[in-house]
Amino acid sequence: MSSDNKLTESRVPNWDAQSSDYDLTPIKRLATYGRNTFVDGDWIESPYITDSGIRLIQTGNIGVGEFIDKGDRYISQDTFEELDCTEVQPGDILISRLADPxxxxxxxPDLDERMIASVDVVILRTREDIDSEYIVNLLSSEPYLQHAxxxxxxGTMQRLSRSMLGNIRVPIPSYSYQSQISNKLEQEKSGIDRLIESLEDMRETLHERRNxxxxxxxxxxxxxxxNHSESSVDWIGKVPEHWDVVRTRFVAELHSGHTPxxxxxxxxxxTNIPWVTTSxxxxxxxxxxxxxxxTENQISELGMENSGAHLLPEGTVFLSRTASVGxxxxxxxxxxxxxxxxxxxxGDEITPEYLLYVFRSMDQEFERLMQGSTHQTIYMPDIRSFKTPLPPLEEQREIxxxxxxxxxxxxxLIDRVDETIDLLEEKRQALITAAVTGQIDMSKEKGVIQGDD
Structure with a gap:
């Protein structure tokens, strides 16, 4: 086989059972004519980020077939002009070049505000004879995602280059058939999505009950x-009269960590010493x-001896206080x-397991103490002021x-809900793949006219 043939095959996902009438078209050829119709987003460095202005869409906003409305990063109009940014229009297809997947x-979507995209997002503005919903379904199918x-x-963060993405060939039937597939999938997916949403609500309720x-x-x-007495600590409230409420560091020695x-x-x-990190x-x-x-990482004895890190005994309770707080x-x-x-x-007055659950009941307190916008932290002076309800040891064990x-x-129950959601998502994925690879005969659908005349 020639190298040219190998290159051609590398651009084509395994579109099993695809219709013989489908044309295999490179993704970049789906773009309409003109400037910035198949381009990467913009490289926006931290100093340019503001709290208002033009919304920055990032890879975290891109789900599999859905927009995830989270985050509140913006740039100013001056930055937009200085960096000659590409504006995202409602209806554009946004493709993530980073995992996962x-x-x-x-x-x-139309967010009622102007938008740009980050550099690892490809903006695709399709031709008039291309149904965008069909393309998004296509780019949510298993053959495509595996190929991508x-x-x-x-190395650490794998990327799909825009060039490689643009050369992936995808099956493109006639416009009317694309629309038929999109409409069929919309009907089928909406039923599955309603079931998933109700199960997610159930899961949330179970987690709330656990908390x-x-x-x-x-x-x-x-x-x-x-009889109960007031603890004078907001998150604790009243406790049984025979309990104490003490500073946590009075019953457990507080230690920080360090990086050599x-x-x-x-x-x-x-390196042979287990070293707990945010990883x-x-x-x-x-x-x-x-x-x-x-642990994922280890340090050496020499590194530990020449830093503020030190070996802590088995049974030590750790609490993350930066980045992933709490x-x-x-x-x-x-x-x-x-x-x-x-x-x-x-110490002798508190068990590690009880203290662990104390920390796991302090979410409200952690939220109150966190400081910082981009990287939130609970600082050590606040941690030294932590208080804990303290029942007798035997009662701690019973609790x-x-x-x-x-x-x-x-x-x-949560496991069962998760398993059911996984099955529904697999069914959803299989439905999408079957539709875009021609395994569903759209001509049998009521009111469907096959192809274009």
Whole structure:
């Protein structure tokens, strides 16, 4: 096989069962004629970001087939003119060159404000004989997404270049047939999406119930005590009279972490000490995982000795305080941490598991204490002022057992909901793929006229 043939094949996803009438067209050829109809967005550096003006659309706003309205980054009109930015128009197709997944696309909505896109977003303004909804469905199909992923290049953050994206060939039937497919998919997907939305609401309710169980347990609302006293701490409220409310650092030693000097190569040789960083936080986000036994990164003894980091004992409770704020866990073996964590070595009056649930009931307090706009942080002086409700040790153990028993039942229900959502999303994906690859005979649909005359 010649190199030219290999190159041609590399541009064509595996469009199984595609209609013989479909033309395979490079994505870049779907663009209408004119300037900036198939272009990358703009490179916008942090100093140019403002709180109002022209909205910056980023890869995080692009879902698989849907626009995700989040974030509030803008640039000024002066910056728009200085950088000669490309304006996004409602109806343009926005394609992400970054994961996850690479190549996903959505239609730019009318947000009632001017828009631009970041550099890793490709703006596609289609020809009049191209149905944008059909293209977005096409770019949400499994053959395309798998192919786009295979074309990525790069190390830590893989990207799909606009050139490679533009050369991917996609099946383009007649305009009327594109519209028929879009209309059919809209009907079918809307039913699936309604089911998914109701299940997501159910999942949210279960998570709220789980948080209520933890909050009420930690603040003594489930204890059969006759008398309660005011704690003078907003997030705690009243607690049973026989409980204490103390500064957390009075019952658990507070330690910070540190990062050894990265410019000194010797500090990063023979690394064998587990070192908790923000890279380890993801599994703790849902609030189910309690212990960490392995870390993504390690440091060396030499690096630790020449920095503010130090080895903390098994059972230490860690709390993330920067970037991903408010996530907590318990060390399953001796570990060190970066400066992004506050760490608590429990004394004789408090158990690690109980303290863990104290932190997991403090979301409201964390939100109050966070400072910063781009990178939020809880500073150490505020952490030193933390207070905790403190029942007797035996009662702490009973509270932990109650929380774990009650929440495990809720987690089982959440797991079932998640499994059902996954099945529905798989069905949705299969439906899209079948439609855009010609596996659904549109001529059998009521009122459908096959092709263009």
């Amino acid at each position: 690479v190549g996903r696309a959505c239609i730019a 992923d295979a074309l990525c290049r790069g 209520q169980i933890i909050q009420k347990s930690i603040t003594g609302k489930i204890v059969g005590a006759e 000097d990265r410019s000194n190569d010797e500090y990063w040789e023979d 380890d936080i993801k599994p703790f986000r849902k609030g189910r995982k309690r212990y960490i036994h392995e 996530f907590s866990g318990i060390m399953g073996q001796p570990m060190a941490t970066s400066q992004d964590f506050a760490n608590w070595v429990c 932990v057992e109650h929380i774990e028993t009650e929440t495990e039942q809720l987690w089982e």
